[in-house]
Amino acid sequence: MANDDIWILGINMTKFGKHPTLDSVDLAAEATLAALADGGVTMKDMGVIASGNLMGAAAGIGQQLQKQVGQTGIPVYNVANACATGATAIRTVIMAIKAGETDMGLAVGVEKLSGAGMLGAGFGAAKSDEWTRTGRYGAVSGLEGKLGTDMMPGVFAQVGMEYGHKYGGTSFELFARISEKNHKNSTLNPLAAIQKDMSVEQIMAEPMIAYPNTRAMCSANSDGAAAAVIVSGERLRKLSLEQQKRAVKISASVLTTDPWEEACQILPNVNTLTRNAATIAYEQAGVGPEDLDLVELHDCFATAELVHYDNLMLCGEGDAVDFFESGATTRTGSTPVNVSGGLESKGHPIAATGIANVWEIAHHLRGEAGDRQIEGAKVGLAHVIGLGSACGVHILEKSGL
Numbered sequence: 001m002a003n004d005d006i007w008i009l010g011i012n013m014t015k016f017g018k019h020p021t022l023d024s025v026d027l028a029a030e031a032t033l034a035a036l037a038d039g040g041v042t043m044k045d046m047g048v049i050a051s052g053n054l055m056g057a058a059a060g061i062g063q064q065l066q067k068q069v070g071q072t073g074i075p076v077y078n079v080a081n082a083c084a085t086g087a088t089a090i091r092t093v094i095m096a097i098k099a100g101e102t103d104m105g106l107a108v109g110v111e112k113l114s115g116a117g118m119l120g121a122g123f124g125a126a127k128s129d130e131w132t133r134t135g136r137y138g139a140v141s142g143l144e145g146k147l148g149t150d151m152m153p154g155v156f157a158q159v160g161m162e163y164g165h166k167y168g169g170t171s172f173e174l175f176a177r178i179s180e181k182n183h184k185n186s187t188l189n190p191l192a193a194i195q196k197d198m199s200v201e202q203i204m205a206e207p208m209i210a211y212p213n214t215r216a217m218c219s220a221n222s223d224g225a226a227a228a229v230i231v232s233g234e235r236l237r238k239l240s241l242e243q244q245k246r247a248v249k250i251s252a253s254v255l256t257t258d259p260w261e262e263a264c265q266i267l268p269n270v271n272t273l274t275r276n277a278a279t280i281a282y283e284q285a286g287v288g289p290e291d292l293d294l295v296e297l298h299d300c301f302a303t304a305e306l307v308h309y310d311n312l313m314l315c316g317e318g319d320a321v322d323f324f325e326s327g328a329t330t331r332t333g334s335t336p337v338n339v340s341g342g343l344e345s346k347g348h349p350i351a352a353t354g355i356a357n358v359w360e361i362a363h364h365l366r367g368e369a370g371d372r373q374i375e376g377a378k379v380g381l382a383h384v385i386g387l388g389s390a391c392g393v394h395i396l397e398k399s400g401l
Contacts, residue, residue: 005233006094007247008396009104010039013226013356016347017193018114022223024056028110029068031225031352035106039229040243043070046229047102050077050092052085052109052351065108074102082386083298084255085109086226086354091255091392093230103235109356110225111349152300153218155387157210159270160303163310169321172212175302176203179217179344181330182299186341188372193222193347217302222347226355245401248362252284252395268387270304274311277393281381282313285395289313292335293377294364296357298384299342309337312383312393331372339364339372350386357382358394365398 012034014027022030028051036042043066051062062076075096081088086109093105149155164170180200186192198216206214231239236247256277263269282288289312297312299305306320314335315323323329329337340346340360343353361380363369378398385391 004098006097006250006253007231007233007236008228008250008358008362009231009236009239009243009247010035010037010041010229011227011355011359011362012038013191013352013359014224015191016222016224016349016352016356019223024053024061024110024112025064025068027112027223027225028061028065028108028227031110031227032065032069032106032108035227035229040240041104041229043072045104046072046074046106048075048077048093048096048105050079050089050105050107052079052081052089052107052354053111054080054082054085054350055111055113061110062108080351081390082388083300083348083350084354084384084386084390084392085351086356087382087384087392087394088255088354088390090228090230090355090358090394091253094250094253097230097232103232105230106227107230107355108225108227109351109354111351112223113221113349114223116221152387153210153213155268156270156301156304157213158267159307160212160301162267163303163307163320167318167321170306172204173200174321174324175212175217175306176200176214178305178324179203179302182305182338182342182344183216185331185339185372186345188370189341189346192341192345193220193224194341194345196345213301213303217344219300219343219348220345222349224347224349224352224356226352226359228355228358241401245399246366247399248365249397249399250394251286251397252281252393254281254284254393256280256391258389268389270385270387270389271307271311273389273391274308274383274385275313277391278312278383281393281395285397287379287395289335291379292381294336294339294361294374294380296338296340296360296380296382298353299338299344300348302344305338305342308383312381331374336374339374354382354384354392357384358396361396365396
């Protein structure tokens with residue numbers, strides 16, 4: 001391991017789902033203490049904390065967490081970056097280590113979302129045809145429901161339909177089959193919010209949220225937290241051989257936003273920033289899509305999973321349907337995708353998701369994923385995208401020891 005290598009020393013997540021007796025600090029503390037124990041270190045070893053929380057972004061969750069697990073006076077960065085919040089927390093710790101400010105730090109993401117309903121519902125909706133000239137948009141009326149929608153089910157439904165219109169081959173049943181794969185995977189994940197095998201017929205019969213996504217094809221709002229202890233290669237070499245063997249190398253850490261482009265101002269472009277992030281990540285890691293043994297991608301909706309096969313270059317441009325039909329994305333396929341059950345089953349406590357996706361990959365690279373283990377896994381990719389927009393991609397590699 002080189003001096004400038006970055007490694008995950010310890011990582012863990014809570015069970016996602018409903019936790020009515022625990023608040024955000026309790027959940028963050030549970031994940032933090034588990035990650036520290038997993039890495040064989042304590043809060044005294046941490047030189048920085050990056051704490052992600054979206055719904056309580058102004059609450060200083062990192063400082064509240066310290067009061068519960070141990071205050072040592074170290075800097076805390078509270079981050080909020082839509083669904084990429086957890087990935088941003090990891091990236092923040094990595095940057096602090098690479099800057100030489102510390103050699104070990106903690107990234108945490110936590111959210112309380114069970115029972116939250118449809119996120120963004122009614123946001124910006126026009127309540128009448130009359131309005132007052134005020135704020136950033138001046139005399140412009142609310143656009144929701146008049147010129148499309150900025151609610152996530154509608155946005156990603158349209159993204160999937162647009163892909164099918166451009167390349168062909170999509171159908172209501174195809175998207176349901178993608179969801180079926182993920183629900184089947186969830187039955188092997190004890191930490192998933194929903195552990196239920198569902199048939200294509202059951203999925204298609206669920207209440208329609210935004211065609212072609214039924215309720216079973218949408219990410220499940222849930223409570224949960226995840227945390228990771230990140231360490232420099234130089235510090236890792238001073239730890240025990242067992243700690244070194246279980247450490248997982250972060251061979252690429254990338255965060256992107258939208259580039260300038262001539263584009264529609266109504267429908268966000270979820271494709272370009274993901275493709276840009278993946279391109280940079282493959283170059284950083286010195287690997288290609290063909291080298292990946294598994295992928296955890298941001299399937300906030302079944303339609304999103306399909307388009308991200310293409311955006312992450314797991315297949316050729318326009319070939320996402322054929323890629324799925326080949327069986328490549330199943331647990332026994334050439335590129336297993338979302339073996340955790342994905343956001344549709346595992347759940348989506350927004351700020352925790354980016355770290356939880358990394359946890360899933362790390363779990364397999366360590367050979368500790370139990371019944372859902374991808375045998376021989378050595379390289380994996382974790383992806384999240386938050387509209388606003390931000391995309392985080394991390395490529396992880398198994399320790400060579």
